[in-house]
Amino acid sequence: MSIIVENISKQFGQFQALDRVSLTIPDGKLVALLGPSGSGKSTLLRAIAGLEPPDQGRIWINDQDMTHLNVEQRQIGFVFQHYALFKHLTVRQNIAFGLEIRKINRPDIRQRVNELLDLIQLAGLGDRYPIQLSGGQRQRVALARALAVQPQVLLLDEPFGALDAQVRKDLRRWLRNLHHEVNVTSVFVTHDQEEAMEVADEIVVMNEGKIEQIGSPQTIYDYPATPFVMKFVGEVNVIPSFLHQPQGLPHDIFVRPHGVKLQTQVTDTSIPAKIIQIIHRGRDIYLELSLLDRIPFMAQMNRDEWQALTMPADQWVQVELLQPITFPQASASPHRLPADSVTAA
Amino acid sequence: MQAAKPASQLTSGQWLLTGLAVTYLGFLFILPALVVFTTAFSDGIPAFITALQSRAFLQATRLTLIVTAIAIPINTLFGLCAAWVIARNQFRGRTLLMSLVDLPFSVSPVVAGLMLVLLYSDRVGWFSPVLTALGVKIIFALPGIVLATLFVTLPFVAREVIPVLEELGSEPEEAARILGATPGQIFRRVILPHIRWGLLYGILLTNARALGEFGAVAVVSGSILGRTATLPIFVEQSYQNYQSVAAFSAAVVLAGLAVLTLIGKAILERYYLHKLPTH
Helix, strand or coil: CCEEEEEEEEEECCEEEEEEEEEEECCCCEEEEECCCCCCHHHHHHHHHCCCCCCEEEEEECCEECCCCCHHHCCEEEECCCCCCCCCCCHHHHHHHHHHHCCCCHHHHHHHHHHHHHHCCCHHHCCCCHHHCCHHHHHHHHHHHHHHCCCCEEEEECCCCCCCHHHHHHHHHHHHHHHHHHCCEEEEEECCHHHHHHHCCEEEEEECCEEEEEECHHHHHHCCCCHHHHHHCCCCEEECHHHCHHHCCCCCEEECCCCEEEECCCCCCCEEEEEEEEEEECCEEEEEEEECCCEEEEEEEEHHHHHHCCCCCCCEEEEEECCCEECCCCCCCCEECCHHHCCCC | CCCCCCCCCCCHHHHHHHHHHHHHHHHHHHHHHHHHHHHHCCCCHHHHHHHHCCHHHHHHHHHHHHHHHHHHHHHHHHHHHHHHHHHHCCCCCHHHHHHHHHHHHHCCHHHHHHHHHHHHCCCCCCCHHHHHHHCCCCCCCHHHHHHHHHHHHCHHHHHHHHHHHHHHCCHHHHHHHHCCCCHHHHHHHHHHHHHHHHHHHHHHHHHHHHHHCCHHHHHHHCCCCCCCCCHHHHHHHHHHCCCHHHHHHHHHHHHHHHHHHHHHHHHHHHHHHHHCCCC
16 A cells, blocks of 8 residues: 655654655555654654654545544554563464454454464464563564554564664565565665665655655665765765865765775876775775875775785875766755866865 | 582571561561550450440441542552653653652651641631531541542552553553554553552552551541541550550451451462463
């Protein structure tokens, strides 16, 4: 079922949590709300759920106006960061909770709970209490409990936030597969760009109560719409405008660590940089540079490229910007500059 | 590292501490309890039974039970509401409200009784014109005793429930709401199972205090034997009148009511421990 958010605003005291946000989430998609803390992503999720009534704007789910419906009437599945399981109930009873509220008859409940236990791969643990489960298992139970009532949409608030790194990775992949299987429109909140990239079909990048960009993980990474998105998603180098202002470009230049080429010969467009440190990260080599001996700069290359590079004795190399990006107006789409428009001062 | 000593081999320091604790408890608790029982039965069991058949005693017991039966549900309900408001909301005056709930702990019961007299007495009270016009008698009557008991037992339930409610957090409530539960269902199925021990303990404390309150009730009730005396007042009045068997027999009954409460708590605990996980 599709979700349409129309011009939503929400204020907490002096703090503008959401500022006229509009968003359409198509049926069956798995969407990430990505942003730093305080960007409004959780507030937006809670507004869709009905837990946080917005000050203005409308919310539609499956073409039905939900703005003034209570939480319990919205038929939503919600998963909390800290699971929010009922500690006094077993796994089975937790999953059955919503079904019992709906007064479904016992055999049907039993069958549905069994199906869900299989789905979350906890078939043998139905009679355990939440306290006897690991974090990852608890979060899967929370998910089953949310799915039990066959919600129109599934909302997840930092679902992996409380788990350790390895479990988090496994659970991400598992959620992706689960989404393919259940195919319910899902929205999850995260501050981890890697997580958003790996799990989501579409990413909504948020900052200071506004949407910065909506797009597929690849679009967000390759064609960031704003400097914020560029900086928040992936690593980036910023070359301040004063370096090239005489050439008439009053904008900062952004370039990814892998969007550069290092060489020893000087060209019209190359910028000299001093090598500060060499970091081996598995297959990739990261070079910590100092551009013109004053601007910190990261360059990334694979081992072959690294070995092909003959290291100068004086530690100075020439940096060629292959994919520089500028943002003439903060909100407009990015301009890709030809490499030769950037010159060293 | 030394292996732990067997429990039977106590050092002299441990003996000294244990001895001190036992002596302390003996003088403070066990001896007085023995005195109550021996005095109650000093003229034999028939005298004890006769004392319990006096009209004044029966009236005092009835009054005490009635007052307790009114005070417990009212202050349980109030305590739950106050605890929920305080635990779930951040608002201006939250600390003030918490201090207000605690106030009865810091006000002397006698002062509390006097406040009630000054407000509700039909001769000197602020509301005396209204009360006289309506023909309602509060001071020296059941309503006054109930008010005094409500005042001194106000904090117990709220005090016990606030911490467990804060520990539960609002997310399980929200989860239940999203799953379609009504407020009543959320309370019964999510909140109550979590707060039950705190709530039970708060009710027990309320019950103990309601049964045993003397100061505030003595001021508002007028302490008229056979009419407005509760059990503690009956004990005191009988003792002042040199009827020590009657006084201590009533004390035995009060102690018995306390024991009954503890048995009730034990039964409830056992029932729930069988039904629910212990963690």
